[in-house]
Amino acid sequence: MKVLAAVKRVVDYNVRVRVRADGSGVDTANTRMAMNPFDETAIEEAVRLREAGTASEVVAVTVGDAGSEEVLRTALAFGADRALRVESDAPLEPLAVSKALAAVADREQPDLVLMGKQAIDDDSNQVGQMLACHLGWAQATFACAVTPADDELHVVREVDGGQRTVAVALPAVVTTELELNEPRYIKLPSIMKAKKQAIERLGLAEIAVDGSPRLELLGVSEPPPREAGEQVDSAAALVDRLKNEAQVI
Amino acid sequence: MGSEGAEREALGYDVVVVGGGPAGLATALHLVQQDGGEAPSVCVLEKGASIGAHLLSGAVVDPRGLDELLPDWRQRQAPVWVPAGQEVFRYLTGRRAWTLPTPPQMDSHGHYVGSLGELGQWLAEVAEAAGVEIYPGFPAAEVLYDDAGSVCGVATPDRGRQADGSPGPAFEPGVEIRARQTVLAEGAHGSLTQAVIGRFGLRREAQPQIYGLGIKELWEVAPERHDPGRVEHTVGWPLDTFTYGGGFCYHLDERRVAVGLVVGLDYENPYLSPFEELQRLKTHPAIRPLLEGGRRVGYGARVLPEGGWQSLPQLSFPGGVLVGDAAGFVDVPRIKGIHTAVKSGLLAAEAVQAALTEGQGEAADLGQRVEQSWLRAELRPVRNIRPAFRWGLLPGLAYAAAETYLLRGRAPWTLGHEPDHRQLKPAARCRPITYPKPDGRLTFDRTTSLFLANTNHEEGQPCHLVLDDPEIPTRVNWAIYHGPETRYCPAAVYDYEPDAQGQQRLRIEAINCLHCKACEIKDPAQNIRWTVPQGGDGPGYQGM
Ligand SMILES: Cc1cc2nc3c(=O)[nH]c(=O)nc-3n(C[C@H](O)[C@H](O)[C@H](O)COP(=O)(O)OP(=O)(O)OC[C@H]3O[C@@H](n4cnc5c(N)ncnc54)[C@H](O)[C@@H]3O)c2cc1C
Ligand code: SF4
Numbered sequence: 001m002k003v004l005a006a007v008k009r010v011v012d013y014n015v016r017v018r019v020r021a022d023g024s025g026v027d028t029a030n031t032r033m034a035m036n037p038f039d040e041t042a043i044e045e046a047v048r049l050r051e052a053g054t055a056s057e058v059v060a061v062t063v064g065d066a067g068s069e070e071v072l073r074t075a076l077a078f079g080a081d082r083a084l085r086v087e088s089d090a091p092l093e094p095l096a097v098s099k100a101l102a103a104v105a106d107r108e109q110p111d112l113v114l115m116g117k118q119a120i121d122d123d124s125n126q127v128g129q130m131l132a133c134h135l136g137w138a139q140a141t142f143a144c145a146v147t148p149a150d151d152e153l154h155v156v157r158e159v160d161g162g163q164r165t166v167a168v169a170l171p172a173v174v175t176t177e178l179e180l181n182e183p184r185y186i187k188l189p190s191i192m193k194a195k196k197q198a199i200e201r202l203g204l205a206e207i208a209v210d211g212s213p214r215l216e217l218l219g220v221s222e223p224p225p226r227e228a229g230e231q232v233d234s235a236a237a238l239v240d241r242l243k244n245e246a247q248v249i
Numbered sequence: 250m251g252s253e254g255a256e257r258e259a260l261g262y263d264v265v266v267v268g269g270g271p272a273g274l275a276t277a278l279h280l281v282q283q284d285g286g287e288a289p290s291v292c293v294l295e296k297g298a299s300i301g302a303h304l305l306s307g308a309v310v311d312p313r314g315l316d317e318l319l320p321d322w323r324q325r326q327a328p329v330w331v332p333a334g335q336e337v338f339r340y341l342t343g344r345r346a347w348t349l350p351t352p353p354q355m356d357s358h359g360h361y362v363g364s365l366g367e368l369g370q371w372l373a374e375v376a377e378a379a380g381v382e383i384y385p386g387f388p389a390a391e392v393l394y395d396d397a398g399s400v401c402g403v404a405t406p407d408r409g410r411q412a413d414g415s416p417g418p419a420f421e422p423g424v425e426i427r428a429r430q431t432v433l434a435e436g437a438h439g440s441l442t443q444a445v446i447g448r449f450g451l452r453r454e455a456q457p458q459i460y461g462l463g464i465k466e467l468w469e470v471a472p473e474r475h476d477p478g479r480v481e482h483t484v485g486w487p488l489d490t491f492t493y494g495g496g497f498c499y500h501l502d503e504r505r506v507a508v509g510l511v512v513g514l515d516y517e518n519p520y521l522s523p524f525e526e527l528q529r530l531k532t533h534p535a536i537r538p539l540l541e542g543g544r545r546v547g548y549g550a551r552v553l554p555e556g557g558w559q560s561l562p563q564l565s566f567p568g569g570v571l572v573g574d575a576a577g578f579v580d581v582p583r584i585k586g587i588h589t590a591v592k593s594g595l596l597a598a599e600a601v602q603a604a605l606t607e608g609q610g611e612a613a614d615l616g617q618r619v620e621q622s623w624l625r626a627e628l629r630p631v632r633n634i635r636p637a638f639r640w641g642l643l644p645g646l647a648y649a650a651a652e653t654y655l656l657r658g659r660a661p662w663t664l665g666h667e668p669d670h671r672q673l674k675p676a677a678r679c680r681p682i683t684y685p686k687p688d689g690r691l692t693f694d695r696t697t698s699l700f701l702a703n704t705n706h707e708e709g710q711p712c713h714l715v716l717d718d719p720e721i722p723t724r725v726n727w728a729i730y731h732g733p734e735t736r737y738c739p740a741a742v743y744d745y746e747p748d749a750q751g752q753q754r755l756r757i758e759a760i761n762c763l764h765c766k767a768c769e770i771k772d773p774a775q776n777i778r779w780t781v782p783q784g785g786d787g788p789g790y791q792g793m
Contacts, residue, residue: 012298014703015789015791016703021469030367030370030792032298032299032791034298182419185409185421187258187421187424188405188424189258189260189424192260195382
């Protein structure tokens with residue numbers, strides 16, 4: 001089985017982002033970037049499938065600017081065999097990303113595409129589903145366990161209030177939850193090796209994908225600041241304030 | 250914790266540099282820059298998740314170091330820096346501000362105002378392009394010694410150990426980086442540096458190191474208040490006259506203003522809270538208007554060495570050298586250590602290169618190279634200014650003026666230091682300090698501030714703040730000093746809670762630690778050990 005793992009470079013989850021003063025977006029200059037945490041579980045799962053002998057090859061792919069090759073290096077250090085970047089200097093919308101990935105899938109002919117269920121920057125949760133649609137493949141979203149069974153995959157999905165297990169025929173697109181696995185600590189020697197590996201590049205034009213935006217961003221704003229907390233002297237005072245001031249009990 | 254040496258992988262380099270600050274990056278870059286012969290293989294280990302994530306400075310930068318390292322740094326798109334313009338030196342009382350003549354050493358003419366974190370990121374890119382390998386997220390946690398007792402490299406910490414020290418499911422042993430020369434560039438009070446100084450007795454002929462704790466906030470101010478390049482220093486209020494320290498306000502680009510306070514860790518009153526002093530400083534009528542209408546976007550803290558020339562340890566040891574703040578190259582009256590860190594890195598690179606070529610185990614002439622450089626000419630004449638402030642602020646200022654204008658640094662004496670941890674007086678003999686409540690707009694508490702430091706430590710790992718004797722906090726720190734660590738720690742890591750017997754027990758919230766190192770320095774019983782946590786943990790500073 002050949003696995004394609006899609007990964008995205010996003011602002012590190014530990015970093016508190018700052019909205020630009022004019023509300024046109026988030027200030028990412030000099031901000032620490034990292035691999036989208038959901039994609040980490042996808043690449044981890046792909047490498048585990050290969051280590052278990054189920055997968056024969058793992059190819060990591062990203063769509064983005066030159067800086068985003070950093071996450072491909074991370075993917076290689078996780079254990080991906082090859083890495084490929086679809087070049088786009090401007091950030092693309094989910095539809096264009098899904099088309100680019102579909103074009104890569106056409107060239108690579110994987111049996112399985114693994115990717116995070118969503119990216120923590122725009123939280124769109126669309127690319128996996130749209131990709132399955134372009135390819136006409138089966139899909140299983142929100143995977144928290146993946147078990148190969150003959151030419152199927154059994155996927156446990158996180159659903160509201162519980163779990164549901166589905167069988168999907170291959171080829172398929174599977175989008176991953178954080179519960180799927182605990183990504184390994186990357187070894188320093190693996191990072192050193194990954195630095196020297198080649199990364200293949202594909203232009204958007206080469207795969208005939210139109211990257212022009214179709215959505216108009218009206219504004220970005222920060223959540224309203226929280227009111228400063230207050231300490232009360234006793235439990236009785238707390239009950240009193242909750243009852244009379246906050247009127248929640 | 251058994252280090253399970255046998256299981257660790259080992260990698261080899263000519264030189265390993267511990268710490269990706271200005272000193273470490275300058276050393277690494279200069280090593281590969283030197284022409285003639287094959288460049289040595291150089292690897293830089295940095296504990297922050299990225300270069301700059303753990304860097305914190307003012308910063309007004311004297312370009313002297315950079316000019317020597319990369320003469321064309323201005324053309325090479327170094328982070329756009331603002332030329333330092335008007336400079337003001339003020340003495341504050343509770344309500345008033347008196348402008349003092351700017352001492353010549355404070356003159357920032359020809360300097361630049363910027364962020365050390367951004368400079369570090371840029372230097373790292375230049376160094377990588379020149380062939381240096383840089384690995385952020387991988388700290389050095391242990392010094393390796395060969396059979397002859399010389400340093401032969403360092404090891405990264407194990408990852409995935411559980412709180413009790415046993416290997417967890419994702420356990421990954423550390424890696425040994427073996428090198429012919431090890432450059433310790435950990436900045437102020439580095440853990441490996443302390444170990445090496447102790448082992449080789451490098452401080453035998455030097456005064457003890459003393460430190461200041463710098464706490465800094467980054468603000469985005471209202472456009473009409475922003476005066477790019479403006480440099481302001483204050484002394485006096487809110488600190489009492491026997492506590493050494495001073496405030497700073499530096500105007501960077503993009504409406505950013507760095508506001509901070511450095512407090513000498515030789516302070517005596519255990520009730521003092523450097524964090525709260527900074528909060529008070531911001532309410533002074535000379536500073537408040539600058540920040541009103543702005544928003545705070547960054548917070549952090551770091552110690553800096555204040556011992557000066559007389560506290561410099563021996564700089565070389567078998568198998569390695571010390572550079573930058575790890576050695577203590579700070580021009581204390583100017584609170585400037587970036588240009589000296591860079592210069593010490595340049596000299597170290599040359600000494601190390603010579604030792605490698607000649608097959609010598611120790612770059613023993615580094616001390617001499619420093620003696621012959623402008624580092625001595627800059628640092629030695631001002632060596633008595635900081636210790637003179639022990640006599641109080643006004644006598645200190647008067648002595649500084651006399652040294653500067655009359656003696657011109659040629660005083661035949663050298664004032665010594667006492668270690669900071671011995672300076673606290675018992676709480677019973679000190680006046681408790683009550684600090685005003687934060688207003689949430691101009692002044693804040695530590696917990697809210699920590700959000701802006703983006704600090705984190707993966708949960709479930711062994712606590713990186715280790716007590717040699719778990720009883721001492723209750724018996725000494727609480728009983729005699731009323732828990733000073735709850736006040737000096739800028740990250741609110743330490744807290745006391747009564748146990749079932751009503752005894753006050755120290756609780757350590759290591760996850761919030763900013764890696765400032767104040768606790769290891771100031772703890773009166775020297776019972777707190779700051780150990781290197783697993784990689785990538787700690788603050789995530791941006792633009793600090
Ligand atoms: C509040 C404040 C204001 C200042 N203002 C100015 C100013 O205006 N101008 C000026 O010139 N100087 C200023 N300084 C001083 C200046 O910042 C320092 O002298 C300078 O940064 C020292 O450089 P360094 O490379 O030696 O150490 P650092 O800058 O401290 O860098 C050390 C690096 O090593 C890393 N490290 C440490 N231990 C390990 C380990 N075990 N493994 C891996 N990595 C490790 C750290 O994470 C860090 O990135 C200021 C300092 C402070 C605290
Ligand atoms: S625990 Fe120590 S090193 Fe960490 S922030 Fe507090 S004082 Fe600084």
